[in-house]
Amino acid sequence: MNAKLKQFLQRWGVFAALVVVWELATRAAVSPFFPTPLTILRTMRDQWLSGPASRLFLSDEVFGDVLPSVGRMLGGWALACVIGVAVGVALGRSRVAMDYVGPLLAFARAIPPPMLVPVFLVLLSIGTPMQLATIIFGTLWPVVLNAVDGARAVDSVKVETARVFRLPRHQWLLGVVVPSALPKIFAGVRVSLSLALILMVISELVGATNGIGYQLIYAQRQFDLPTMWAGIVLLGVLGYLFNTLLLAGERRALSWQPAGRG
Amino acid sequence: MPTMLEVTGLGHRYRSKDGEHIALDGLSFDVNAGELVCIVGPSGCGKSTLLRSISGLIRPTSGQVRLHGDVVDGVPSDLAVVFQDYSRSLFPWLSVQRNVEFPLKKSLDKAERRERARQALEQVGLAGAAGKYPWQLSGGMQQRVAIARALAYRPALLLMDEPFASVDAQTRFDLEDLLLRVRREYDTTILLVTHDIDESVYLGDRVVVLSKSPARVVRTLDVDLPAQRDQITTRESEAFVALRSEVARLLHGQPAGDAPTGNGRPSAGRAPAKGKTGTASSAGSTAASSAGSSSGSSEKAASAKAQPSRNGQAANRNRGKGNGAKSRRRGRARR
Numbered sequence: 001m002n003a004k005l006k007q008f009l010q011r012w013g014v015f016a017a018l019v020v021v022w023e024l025a026t027r028a029a030v031s032p033f034f035p036t037p038l039t040i041l042r043t044m045r046d047q048w049l050s051g052p053a054s055r056l057f058l059s060d061e062v063f064g065d066v067l068p069s070v071g072r073m074l075g076g077w078a079l080a081c082v083i084g085v086a087v088g089v090a091l092g093r094s095r096v097a098m099d100y101v102g103p104l105l106a107f108a109r110a111i112p113p114p115m116l117v118p119v120f121l122v123l124l125s126i127g128t129p130m131q132l133a134t135i136i137f138g139t140l141w142p143v144v145l146n147a148v149d150g151a152r153a154v155d156s157v158k159v160e161t162a163r164v165f166r167l168p169r170h171q172w173l174l175g176v177v178v179p180s181a182l183p184k185i186f187a188g189v190r191v192s193l194s195l196a197l198i199l200m201v202i203s204e205l206v207g208a209t210n211g212i213g214y215q216l217i218y219a220q221r222q223f224d225l226p227t228m229w230a231g232i233v234l235l236g237v238l239g240y241l242f243n244t245l246l247l248a249g250e251r252r253a254l255s256w257q258p259a260g261r262g
Numbered sequence: 263m264p265t266m267l268e269v270t271g272l273g274h275r276y277r278s279k280d281g282e283h284i285a286l287d288g289l290s291f292d293v294n295a296g297e298l299v300c301i302v303g304p305s306g307c308g309k310s311t312l313l314r315s316i317s318g319l320i321r322p323t324s325g326q327v328r329l330h331g332d333v334v335d336g337v338p339s340d341l342a343v344v345f346q347d348y349s350r351s352l353f354p355w356l357s358v359q360r361n362v363e364f365p366l367k368k369s370l371d372k373a374e375r376r377e378r379a380r381q382a383l384e385q386v387g388l389a390g391a392a393g394k395y396p397w398q399l400s401g402g403m404q405q406r407v408a409i410a411r412a413l414a415y416r417p418a419l420l421l422m423d424e425p426f427a428s429v430d431a432q433t434r435f436d437l438e439d440l441l442l443r444v445r446r447e448y449d450t451t452i453l454l455v456t457h458d459i460d461e462s463v464y465l466g467d468r469v470v471v472l473s474k475s476p477a478r479v480v481r482t483l484d485v486d487l488p489a490q491r492d493q494i495t496t497r498e499s500e501a502f503v504a505l506r507s508e509v510a511r512l513l514h515g516q517p518a519g520d521a522p523t524g525n526g527r528p529s530a531g532r533a534p535a536k537g538k539t540g541t542a543s544s545a546g547s548t549a550a551s552s553a554g555s556s557s558g559s560s561e562k563a564a565s566a567k568a569q570p571s572r573n574g575q576a577a578n579r580n581r582g583k584g585n586g587a588k589s590r591r592r593g594r595a596r597r
Binding site: 155156157158160161163164165166167168171175176179182256257258 | 314317319337339341342343345347350351353354355356364365367368395397398415
């Protein structure tokens, strides 16, 4: 119990101290551009937790802005993961495919994903399809490339074992290749998740009629700086939350790995 | 007894950057149904290539393999292999039980799979470890899982590639006895490849002795030992000792009666690193030490021994002085 408390303090002590320093500094400075953390928290509560008790105090903004944003982000990211793993495993197990498309993939990955926003804005105009397209296109490449790496590196003895037992194709892919590649796949999927959050906000800053990003840019234009800051903090909280959930999922999925190897 | 496996004129050659390499040079032998045949050969003689050709993992460049009469072209459906490296051949993301069930998925329903896996694990003494992951088991236990997986598959022919080479001596003895027991219970035909002479004689009904690379069959020996074998009494029996000596002589290419005493023991430590030049350096070191003792300086001899490059120089100097002929002869005798 004591050790747990110590660990908790270690993890959050510096963070809490910085918030306190920030609070004191912003109070001393009294700048309209830098509201105090307490003001930001109060704004967050007013924004998102001022609804009726029957809806768990969630306000209209949660349903109108936060949930659509989260939905787009997770939806786009999940699609990118499914497509990315399928394509990556197929490319990784093919002897020649990567020779053909390798440079293409490297090039696609090198394009900063936010640069795709203008393209999709033109192609799909403002709305969810454009945001989904941006998120999918931006988050696909790390998943694909890591899946290729993982699928290529299946241990040769396992390959021969699978051949000796004449595993059917689906059992070979889902039972041997994917589990072998899973640690790599998770590395790609983690990178993609943080990219998805970034792309969700950026696409909403430019081309949306609702969402956290839209709320953020709207507040900025109204010089409603506490709301803008509230949006930023909310994004941080969401990012942290999703990453924590993913790590927990990863630990579960890779629980077969001996301790200390994951 | 019907023939299970017929290997006729099996050859394998491949191209590498320094020309064509012959791994297998026309091997022929049979394995009868229910037999346990051991193939023993010096390390690097192409045993693994042979096993992979027989299992259909690679296509031989000449000759053919027949399993119960059918020409092997690709891996036959009723063949299993136990690889040396159990930690790499087991699937670490599956529990022991599911590792054993895994190859049965394509042919059996869930209840049958479970039952077969349970039986096989019980046979190898791992009934209690079914729910564990491979890495939670010792090396010997992991190899037993691999054996159980192969047995549960009920192959017509079980190939084993140096299956006990990666476990400690005591575990190896246990696994050898386990193999002898389960082969009787499952009535499996087994072809086991090893570099361990004692193991081949202890386990085999017959021993096929291979030559150095490129591999040829030097001779096939019948092992006339009682079917019931025992690690202590069998290994000390006269018949066993005679057989293992015979295999050793065949393996080292020495005719009977001219048995090698130490097989160049002084250079043995250095030989693996030297590769092809090993024999030359052994001649050199012999020359160098004789030079050292003749000059009466033991210090010089010690320093010459420590530095292989100076060994060579010393040897050359010696030859120039005229007593090189003698040291050369000694060098040859050693090898």
